[in-house]
Amino acid sequence: MKCIFFCQELLMEKATIERKDARAKCMANRLRLGQFVTQRVGASFQENWTDGYAFQELSKRQEEISTEREEIDKKKKQLAKKRPDDGRKKSANANANNANSLGQDQHQIGMNNGSSSEETTFIKPPPRDALTMQEYYEAEEILRLRQTSLKKDDAEMALEMEKLERERNLHIRELKRIHNEDQSRYNNHIVLNERYLLLMLLGKGGFSEVHKGFDLKEQRYVACKIHQLNKDWKDDKKANYIKHALREYNIHKALEHSRIVNLFDVFEIDANSFCTVLEYCDGHDLDFHLKQHKTIAEREARSIVMQVTSALKYLNEIKPPIIHYDLKPGNILLTGNNVISGDIKITDFGLSKIMDEDSYNPQEGMDLTSQGAGTYWYLPPECFVVGKAPPKISSKVDVWSVGVIFYQCLYGKKPFGHNQSQELI
Ligand code: AMP
Numbered sequence: 001m002k003c004i005f006f007c008q009e010l011l012m013e014k015a016t017i018e019r020k021d022a023r024a025k026c027m028a029n030r031l032r033l034g035q036f037v038t039q040r041v042g043a044s045f046q047e048n049w050t051d052g053y054a055f056q057e058l059s060k061r062q063e064e065i066s067t068e069r070e071e072i073d074k075k076k077k078q079l080a081k082k083r084p085d086d087g088r089k090k091s092a093n094a095n096a097n098n099a100n101s102l103g104q105d106q107h108q109i110g111m112n113n114g115s116s117s118e119e120t121t122f123i124k125p126p127p128r129d130a131l132t133m134q135e136y137y138e139a140e141e142i143l144r145l146r147q148t149s150l151k152k153d154d155a156e157m158a159l160e161m162e163k164l165e166r167e168r169n170l171h172i173r174e175l176k177r178i179h180n181e182d183q184s185r186y187n188n189h190i191v192l193n194e195r196y197l198l199l200m201l202l203g204k205g206g207f208s209e210v211h212k213g214f215d216l217k218e219q220r221y222v223a224c225k226i227h228q229l230n231k232d233w234k235d236d237k238k239a240n241y242i243k244h245a246l247r248e249y250n251i252h253k254a255l256e257h258s259r260i261v262n263l264f265d266v267f268e269i270d271a272n273s274f275c276t277v278l279e280y281c282d283g284h285d286l287d288f289h290l291k292q293h294k295t296i297a298e299r300e301a302r303s304i305v306m307q308v309t310s311a312l313k314y315l316n317e318i319k320p321p322i323i324h325y326d327l328k329p330g331n332i333l334l335t336g337n338n339v340i341s342g343d344i345k346i347t348d349f350g351l352s353k354i355m356d357e358d359s360y361n362p363q364e365g366m367d368l369t370s371q372g373a374g375t376y377w378y379l380p381p382e383c384f385v386v387g388k389a390p391p392k393i394s395s396k397v398d399v400w401s402v403g404v405i406f407y408q409c410l411y412g413k414k415p416f417g418h419n420q421s422q423e424l425i
Contacts, residue, residue, distance in 0.1 A: 037049075
């Protein structure tokens with residue numbers, strides 16, 4: 001009991017320090033990376049994002065580079081005009097001069113009685129600011145080097161901008177998290193069900209909040225997903241929500257695989273809220289990673305796909321088999337501090353289908369219930385078939401989703417419906 005008590009005290013102290021640090025860091029980043037500013041639009045107020053000084057400085061430097069580039073282009077054109085005649089051009093000019101002077105010469109011949117044309121060729125003196133060939137090449141070389149160095153600066157600037165944008169995304173995420181944490185009912189390190197100490201808010205969904213917690217009994221970190229029912233909902237809506245959540249819980253609880261997030265526990269908090277306790281994954285999901293980095297190297301993408309298919313193989317071999325039905329980057333969690341080359345775990349069995357003997361026929365597949373649910377970019381064509389009878393589906397739904405995820409990892413865009421809204425699809 002004493003050990004548990006001290007653990008709790010220390011963890012709370014640590015969480016309090018971390019909470020303070022997170023706010024201080026966010027405050028400092030507001031000026032540098034940007035912040036939401038409340039602005040009046042007509043009769044209402046809007047929260048608009050304003051970039052911080054780091055972005056303004058970078059764009060200023062980018063502008064300077066482009067002005068310098070234009071200047072160099074101009075100088076290059078001027079220099080080209082001043083290009084002295086090289087040997088080839090000289091002889092061509094000389095010929096032209098000769099031809100020109102021929103008329104004169106002939107005229108002169110008439111006058112001078114047969115003097116040679118070469119002697120009388122008039123060589124125009126070079127302009128006062130004319131360059132020698134040596135000077136021309138030097139000036140050209142200097143301009144070319146400046147252009148190359150500008151190109152390098154430009155590329156570095158683009159990289160810096162990408163880095164800054166990634167920092168900004170993290171900062172925005174953190175700002176929202178802190179805002180949600182401040183609003184949360186569960187932000188004062190309470191202990192749920194006499195064992196789960198809540199430490200910090202990790203994220204918020206539609207009707208749920210996920211907190212990082214510590215299981216004092218098992219002495220391990222966990223993710224506590226608190227489902228909050230709306231107290232204004234009618235009883236049947238609440239009952240339906242709970243039925244759905246229980247179904248998800250029962251499917252998920254029975255799964256035991258290293259590539260599937262473990263579900264440890266479920267309990268009621270009060271009449272309108274309950275909590276599911278999940279294995280804690282220390283990292284972002286693949287969706288956020290793809291937003292930050294666009295693509296993933298092939299060998300890393302292959303590793304992710306191998307791990308997901310290993311979980312799918314398991315889901316297909318247990319009795320009764322399960323179709324996940326909602327595989328997408330957001331449901332693939334990265335572990336080990338965000339390294340993409342580490343372990344992944346799949347989560348969220350809220351839309352999963354159980355292929356038991358009643359519902360599944362190996363020849364025909366199974367009826368798709370709750371058509372319209374799911375994330376359309378990752379669903380195969382059979383899920384969109386409309387008609388009187390519901391479409392037939394099988395575990396191939398998940399196989400299709402894995403293909404789409406693999407494509408997105410490699411090419412940085414979705415193969416179907418990229419940039420289209422769910423409604424449009
Ligand atoms: P969800 O409502 O399931 O999308 O979760 C909201 C956020 O909570 C996610 O974006 C994750 O950052 C975080 N989260 C969910 N499940 C876990 C977990 N098992 N371990 C750590 N973080 C999690």
